[in-house]
Amino acid sequence: MLTDTHCHLDFNKFDDDRDAVIQRALDAGITRILIPAMNFESSLAGIQLSELSQNIFAAVGFHPTDLDKWDISSIENLRGLILPHPNPSPAARGTQGKIVAIGEIGLDYYWVKEADKRAHQRDVLKQQFKLAQTVNKPVIIHMREENDAWFGQASFDLLEILSEWHKELLEQDHPLKDKPGVLHSYNGNLETAQKAIALNFYIGVTGPVTYKNADEKRNIIKQLPLTQLLIETDAPFLTPVPKRGKRNEPAFVAHIADKIAEIHNTTREQVAEITTANANRLFGWGG
Numbered sequence: 001m002l003t004d005t006h007c008h009l010d011f012n013k014f015d016d017d018r019d020a021v022i023q024r025a026l027d028a029g030i031t032r033i034l035i036p037a038m039n040f041e042s043s044l045a046g047i048q049l050s051e052l053s054q055n056i057f058a059a060v061g062f063h064p065t066d067l068d069k070w071d072i073s074s075i076e077n078l079r080g081l082i083l084p085h086p087n088p089s090p091a092a093r094g095t096q097g098k099i100v101a102i103g104e105i106g107l108d109y110y111w112v113k114e115a116d117k118r119a120h121q122r123d124v125l126k127q128q129f130k131l132a133q134t135v136n137k138p139v140i141i142h143m144r145e146e147n148d149a150w151f152g153q154a155s156f157d158l159l160e161i162l163s164e165w166h167k168e169l170l171e172q173d174h175p176l177k178d179k180p181g182v183l184h185s186y187n188g189n190l191e192t193a194q195k196a197i198a199l200n201f202y203i204g205v206t207g208p209v210t211y212k213n214a215d216e217k218r219n220i221i222k223q224l225p226l227t228q229l230l231i232e233t234d235a236p237f238l239t240p241v242p243k244r245g246k247r248n249e250p251a252f253v254a255h256i257a258d259k260i261a262e263i264h265n266t267t268r269e270q271v272a273e274i275t276t277a278n279a280n281r282l283f284g285w286g287g
Contacts, residue, residue, distance in 0.1 A: 001029055001031050001272055001273070001276050002028075002029060002030050002031065002231065002253050002254060002257055002272045002275070002276060003030065003031055003032040003033070003034075003230075003231065003253075003275065003276050003279040004025070004030055004032070004033045004034065004231070004232060004233050004235070004250040004253045005032070005034045005182070005204065005230045005231065005232050005279050005283070006034060006036055006104075006140065006184050006185065006204060006206075006230075006232035006233065006234050007033050007034065007035060007232070007233050007234070007235045007249075007250050008035065008036065008038075008234070008235060008236065008237075009021070009022075009033065009035045009046075009049055009056070009235070009250075010035055010042055010045035010046050010049055011236055013236040013247055014236065014249075018049075019052075021249045021250065021251075022052065022053060022056070022250075024249065024250075024251040025055075025249070025250035025251045026053075026055065027251070028250075028251040028253075028254060029254075030055070030250050030251065030253060031055060031276065032055055032056075032057060032276075032279060032283075032285055033053075033055060033056045033057070033250050034056075034057050034058070034059060034100065034101070034140075034279075034283065035049055035050065035056065035057070035058050035059065036059045036061075036101075036103045036104040036140050036184070037058070037059055037060050037061050037062070037063070037103065037104065038062070038063040038066045038104065039062050039063065039066040039069045039070075040060075040062070040069065040074065040077055040078070041069075043058070043059075043060035043061065043078065043081060044081075046058035046059065046060070047060070047081065047098065047099065050098040050099075051098070056098075057098055057099075057100045057283065057285055058098055058099050058100070059099065059100065059101035059102060059103040059104065059137075059140055060078050060081050060082065060099055060102060060103075061078065061102045061103045061104060061105045061128055061139075061140075062074060062078075062105060062124060062128065063104050063105065063106075063108075063142060064105070064106050064107055064108040064112065064121045064124070064125070064142060065108050065111050065112065067117075067120060067121065067124055070124055075127055075128075075130075075131055078102075078128075078131060079131060079134070079135065081099065082099050082135045082137065083135060097285075099137070100137065100138075100283040100284060100285055101137050101138050101139065101140050101181070101283060102128055102129075102131055102132040102135075102137050102138070102139045102140070103139055103140025103141065103142075103181070103184070104140050104141075104142045104184060105124075105125055105128045105139060105140065105141060105142065106121075106125060106141040106142035106143050106158065106184075107121050107122065107125065107142070107143055107144075107154045107157060107158050108121065108142060108143075108144045108154070109144065109145055109146045109152065109153060109154040110144040110145060110146055110147070110148060111144075113146070118153075118157075122157060122161065125161060126161060126165075129161070129165050132176065132180075132181075133165075133168075133169070133174060133176065136174075136175055136176065138176060138179055138180055138181040138182070138282050138283065139180060139181035139182075140181060140182055140184050141158070141181055141182065141183050141184055141201075142184055142185075143155065143158050143183060143186075143187070143188060144187065145187075145188075148187065150187070150188060150189040150216075151188060151189045151191075151192060155188050155189070155192045159192060159195055159196070162180075162196065162199055162201070163199065165180070166180060166199040166200070177200065178200055179200060179202075179281060179282050180199065180200055180201055181201055181202070181282070182201060182202040182203070182204050182230050182282065183196050183201055183202070183203055183204060184204040184232060184234070185204050185205075185206040185208075185232060185234050185238065186203045186204055186205065186220075187208075187217075189220070190219075190220045190223055190224075193220060193224055194224075197224065197225075197228045201228075202228050202229065202230050202278060202282060203221075203224055203228055203229055203230070204229075204230045204231075204232045205221060205229055205230070205231055205232065205256060205260060206232050206233065206234045206238045206240075206256065207233065207234070207238040207239055207240035207241075207244070207248065207252070207255075207256060208238055209221055209240075209256060209259050209260070209263075210240040210241040210244075210255060210256065210259045211241060211244070212241075218259075218263050221260065221263050221264075222263045222264065226260075226264060226266075226270075226271065226274045226275070227274060227278065228278070229260065229274075229275055229278065230275055230278055230279055230282070231253055231256050231257055231260070231271075231275050232253075232256075233248050233249065233250055233252055233253050233256070234248070235247070235248035235249050235250060235252070236248050236249070239252065240252055240255040240256050240259070241255065242255065243255065254268070257271045257272055257275070260275075
């Protein structure tokens with residue numbers, strides 16, 4: 001029983017065989033698939049796909065590289081997807097319980113270099129944290145440094161924002177204080193991960209942990225407790241070994257579980273049990 005807590009199943013790379021991809025995941029014992037959003041349109045797409053199976057769930061939000069589509073109405077539009085309405089729109093009808101997170105949101109200093117645009121990312125991130133707080137949904141966080149560095153300004157800025165938000169959650173005794181979210185497809189250093197875990201965040205592990213040249217990444221994962229890890233494919237990207245070179249898909253999550261088991265000197269079954277329980281606790285989507 002494994003979960004894929006981050007799969008872009010709405011992307012057009014799945015258009016030709018999406019139903020078969022879902023079936024292969026179910027056949028492989030994947031009990032839950034979470035579709036993150038990039039903007040409002042993909043939020044709608046993820047919600048609609050979540051209706052295909054009781055095993056599929058959605059997140060809504062704006063990715064930091066998609067903020068050209070952000071405007072003054074964006075927060076209210078997202079809120080309208082989540083909160084029940086006496087006369088729901090066709091897009092919102094039947095989605096109760098299927099929207100389990102706000103994401104994929106965060107900071108991306110790899111593609112965005114301009115100081116004003118980075119400042120805009122930080123502002124929008126804080127607005128989406130406020131939304132998460134209002135609707136009591138955890139966040140799925142994207143963080144990418146300039147030049148794909150292990151540590152840099154993005155890590156520094158994100159930790160500052162996370163610390164401020166977590167302090168506010170604690171002061172309010174908000175339910176999210178114990179499970180605020182996950183740092184998706186983690187590519188930072190050990191210290192940043194440990195600081196995030198101290199704020200009760202989970203760390204998402206993806207296919208690169210299986211790559212030949214990823215010794216440092218494996219060393220970081222070894223020093224993090226299994227109780228704070230989630231397994232993700234980030235499909236169609238970051239295909240794990242031995243499937244590297246092919247399009248990624250949820251069924252391949254087992255290869256990531258195998259590598260984590262090797263790193264932590266345990267079994268796939270143990271990794272599956274713990275990470276599935278972690279995902280259930282964070283997203284509240286049942287066993």
